[in-house]
Amino acid sequence: MSDFKIALIGAGAIGQTHISTILKQPGFSLVAIADPGLNAAEIADSLQVPWFASHKCMLDSVQPHGVIIATPNELHVDVSIDCLNRGIPVLLEKPVANTVGDAMRLVEASEQTGVPVLVGHHRRHNPIIKAAKKLIDDGALGRPVMASVSCALMKPADYFQIPWHRERAVGGPFLINLIHEIDLLRHLYGEIDGVAALKSSAVRGLDVEDSGGALLHFRNGAIASIAISDTVAAPWSWDMTSGEVERFPAHDALSHYLCGTEGGISLPGLQLWRHDGNISWTEEMTKLSCTYQSGDPFAAQLQHFGELIARTAEPVVSVREATRNLEIVMALHRAAETGQTISLG
Numbered sequence: 001m002s003d004f005k006i007a008l009i010g011a012g013a014i015g016q017t018h019i020s021t022i023l024k025q026p027g028f029s030l031v032a033i034a035d036p037g038l039n040a041a042e043i044a045d046s047l048q049v050p051w052f053a054s055h056k057c058m059l060d061s062v063q064p065h066g067v068i069i070a071t072p073n074e075l076h077v078d079v080s081i082d083c084l085n086r087g088i089p090v091l092l093e094k095p096v097a098n099t100v101g102d103a104m105r106l107v108e109a110s111e112q113t114g115v116p117v118l119v120g121h122h123r124r125h126n127p128i129i130k131a132a133k134k135l136i137d138d139g140a141l142g143r144p145v146m147a148s149v150s151c152a153l154m155k156p157a158d159y160f161q162i163p164w165h166r167e168r169a170v171g172g173p174f175l176i177n178l179i180h181e182i183d184l185l186r187h188l189y190g191e192i193d194g195v196a197a198l199k200s201s202a203v204r205g206l207d208v209e210d211s212g213g214a215l216l217h218f219r220n221g222a223i224a225s226i227a228i229s230d231t232v233a234a235p236w237s238w239d240m241t242s243g244e245v246e247r248f249p250a251h252d253a254l255s256h257y258l259c260g261t262e263g264g265i266s267l268p269g270l271q272l273w274r275h276d277g278n279i280s281w282t283e284e285m286t287k288l289s290c291t292y293q294s295g296d297p298f299a300a301q302l303q304h305f306g307e308l309i310a311r312t313a314e315p316v317v318s319v320r321e322a323t324r325n326l327e328i329v330m331a332l333h334r335a336a337e338t339g340q341t342i343s344l345g
């Protein structure tokens with residue numbers, strides 16, 4: 001296949017990141033945009049690609065090799081199924097759906113049709129994460145025991161003018177941001193089998209949470225804590241430090257601390273801390289800055305999507321995998337609302 005023809009459904013904030021990724025990527029071209037918004041029509045016009053108000057009209061008029069879906073969450077499943085029923089592979093933004101029941105409809109559709117779906121947990125394609133995963137798999141931490149994650153962000157007031165951003169259990173940082181941490185920690189440490197949580201909406205006073213804390217128990221016995229807020233002016237989050245999305249500044253700060261019996265890794269700097277001799281808190285540790293080949297995770301994700309279109313690979317993040325992430329986020333909401341620790345089996 002010479003050029004992968006990609007159509008985009010939903011040209012909002014992240015949709016525009018996908019557009020610039022497609023435009024920069026050799027071997028890929030943008031062939032159409034579907035989005036009822038006038039801004040999307042202007043973007044399509046400026047790029048000289050056809051614009052459609054309805055994704056169904058677009059799918060009936062254009063024959064893309066693959067579709068990227070970056071609509072509001074509630075449309076993810078139905079729009080994806082419309083693509084799968086036409087045999088078109090999908091790169092679907094996270095979260096896979098707003099509810100686990102809805103996500104399961106897509107699991108069934110993707111498994112019945114056999115048409116590939118990749119869910120956009122793009123961090124898995126980040127070279128820093130790939131290097132951290134290799135270090136952990138090669139034993140740099142010894143046995144993974146603990147992780148501490150900070151997700152500190154400030155979303156501006158106009159973000160909350162979009163109605164679904166104010167909706168409880170839909171638009172808040174648990175489902176929008178923390179789900180990336182769940183995917184990442186499952187990728188690095190293995191399956192999560194229990195959660196506890198607290199959440200608060202004290203600052204904005206909206207239905208949706210603005211801050212929270214999550215405790216995760218992994219099947220291997222490791223424990224992780226995540227402190228999250230989208231109403232704090234602080235740089236200690238992956239988004240504010242990793243530099244992977246152009247619209248967010250990349251501060252010289254850290255967000256993730258991964259700790260095991262023999263060492264620790266901090267991210268996104270990819271520093272490895274270990275003892276040279278005795279492993280003891282009385283002994284000084286050495287910090288090694290690990291090297292990796294930098295690269296754009298959205299470009300790598302798109303490249304992987306091309307492999308799925310060509311049927312030469314299986315999705316790195318399948319719908320089933322992304323549905324597990326959603327189950328865990330929903331369990332965190334239940335845990336916070338009931339005060340119970342939730343076992344996930």
Ligand SMILES: NC(=O)c1ccc[n+]([C@@H]2O[C@H](COP(=O)([O-])OP(=O)(O)OC[C@H]3O[C@@H](n4cnc5c(N)ncnc54)[C@H](O)[C@@H]3O)[C@@H](O)[C@H]2O)c1
Pocket residue numbers: 009010011012013014015034035036037040053054055070071072073075093094095120121122162176
């Ligand atoms: N991977 C990431 O890091 C990341 C980052 C941001 C957002 N997201 C996800 O991407 C999705 C979009 O988020 P966003 O922040 O870009 O939202 P947004 O509100 O900026 O954009 C959504 C776009 O979808 C369009 N839309 C609405 N109804 C539509 C329809 N029926 N057909 C086609 N388009 C329609 C809107 O007009 C808008 O342009 C969400 O699911 C979000 O969780 C992922």
